[in-house]
Amino acid sequence: MTEKKLTKGNIALAEGAIQAGCRFYFGYPITPQNDIPEYLAKNLPRVGGTFIPAESEIASINMVLGVGASGERAMTSSSGPGISLMQEGLSYMAGSEIPGLVVNIMRCGPGLGGISPTQGDYTQAVHGGGHGDYRNIVLAPASVQEMFDLTIRGFELADKYRMVSVILADAMVGQFQEPCRLTPDHPVTMPEKPWALKGRAGRKPQLLKSLYLGPGEQEAHNQDLQKKYREVERNEIMCEESLLNDADLMIVAFGTPSRIAKTAIRMAREKGMKVGLLRPITLYPFPSQQLHEHSERIRKILVVEMNTGQMLYDVKISAHKDADISFYGRPGGGVPFPNEVLDEIVKAMEK
Amino acid sequence: MYYDVIMTGFGGQGIQTISLIVALAAMEKNLAVTYLPSYGVEKRGGRTDVYVILSDEEIGSPITNRPKALLAMDVIGLVFYQDMLEPGSLLIANTSLIPESKIRVKEGVCVLKVKTNEEAIAMGNPKMANMITLGCFVSQLGFLDLNDLKAVIGQVIPERLKETIPGNIKAIERGLEIAGSMKM
């Protein structure tokens, strides 16, 4: 058995990046993710890597873009306000098909908001953010081990599809500690990148761009991107399905609320209520098919989020048309206790 | 088996240290562990609160509002958390800093009042109050003992303070002794 070490979520993520072969980090300080740059500032130089305390999040994401265009693995991390500043760069990276990894340890907003755990950036990460018709792969860890493993996965998926992977975690997943295996569970590989800009020696000059002005060029580019996104949706969905076989109610939650829901589900089952959990691990691609299939049998659904109902819309779109969907949301840094989720389970069951 | 404890006080009292020792000792026993330090805005400004959950099954929530034990090292922490204690749970109150009149827990809560600061000063090091509290706490747990703590304490004490380990262990032993001698 591989040895596990009691590790903080943000540290597991940073170490995961190093293990994934990421040698470039660029970032600007913001709470609650400062453990990540601090760890990498210390440890990247030890493996020959580069750490730059960038002048802004705008510069950070464009430095990631520059490394990504060179064919190497690079990342940045931030929280709400900083992630908003990166949206321009994210859109360009999507348009130019340049891979990279962006970590958002969410803080509550809008505006400067607060530093408490929240999930208010779901819509920004999954459905929007920057301009134009594009997608990012969005991974939602719910444990320290997943902070490590999904960071490695994020780099691999980014390279495989030439997309940006976003690790979307709340501050609690970033700050708490659990035993964690700090070695990859599979050999990390880096694909060939013949598209990377390394100088024209031995081949024709290459170009990475997102500007298409010719008639129909941009539409064709968009259709190509969409084809790629459909492939991601076919191949890369990850979700945890727990205690759903006999369930009369399905909780849908990601990140910290999914952990709290698990305790609430145990409490509910002790009282004889059959409750299960569907936990999306990839928020994009969203496990729509899995959710739909379960909702054909389990008509009662309770969505629990630390926001005012953002993933809720994806659940509504995915679920069977006769599904009875309840929502329990805690925005602005509110974290539900298990007994509060249990109360919502009872309400949803009695509906 | 499932056990959750909240340890609360202010920065510098060594709360993170003793909660880490508990978490690491539990890991050595192959238990699942979550360790969540200070969360939430109201915990800023020098407060230290740690939620430790131990279980022989997968742990769901890393937070709790029905802890089986509360280790209150000061009065602010006590007042904030004591209503969460249900009958059958444990309160260890540092009565060096908590006036007894402030302790108002539900009937059936087991209360252990220890003047840990005075005890630590009597042992020659006022910084050992946390370890005395840890000793008291472990005396009430069925699944961890002194040897389990000794096995991991070296992982928590920084290298430059290694020579304090024997003193820390003595303080844990003193805590065990105090708790053992008390009628609860």
Add this chain to the structure above:
Amino acid sequence: MEKIFTRTPTLTSSETHFCPGCTHGIAHRILAEAIDELGIADRTIGIPGVGCCVFLYYYIAIDTLEAPHGRAPACATGMKRAQPDKIIFNYQGDGDMAAIGTSEIIHAANRGENITVIFINNSVYGMTGGQMAPTTLLGQQTTTSPYGRNFQTEGYPIKMAEMLATLEGVAYSARVSLHKPKNVMQAKKAIIKAFEMQINQMGFSMVEILSTCNTNWRVSPIEALDVIENEMIPYFPLGVFKERTGKDFL
């Protein structure tokens, strides 16, 4: 008959999209010639900003990365750190560098990033139709300063070459012009010098090029050359503002 001039190989044969009379095409030509004379085309990667310069990749046959508006210095930072053996240059206009991208250019320069920056100063936003730029001269009429730029409301034209020269990380900062053959030759020398700074790992190098925009200045191409001579150069003097002679920053 002796052939005394030919297109340098790294300059493509594509017709440029620049307006007739614009000196931007000359800037591209001398840049391509500099690259070829230094023999670095195989390992040079260009990063144009947004504006008239964006189509660099149609005219100069090297690897090219298109950067978001103003962010080319950050993209170049990432790229140079990932590939220190490559020659990386930015190609930015006044809006790109002197307005939206001031943060990125100042910090890349201040870090002493070992990159080269070509800055085209034509005192307006060219591609979007001649709006006022930070480099627009006092009194100059543009579509967004229709009564002429007034220092009391719009401030003064920004002098990038002088400003960047004050930063410790900068190895070379010069201003050149394209309005006369002699100046074109000096401009090419400055570009070569800037690339040599990078090749010798001296740090950040920048060449500001005064270039015409006869279309948006609403003058003929010949008159535009006079505008550089009589209006731009008096405010934006030509010269070398900083030139390192050794790796004294190390």
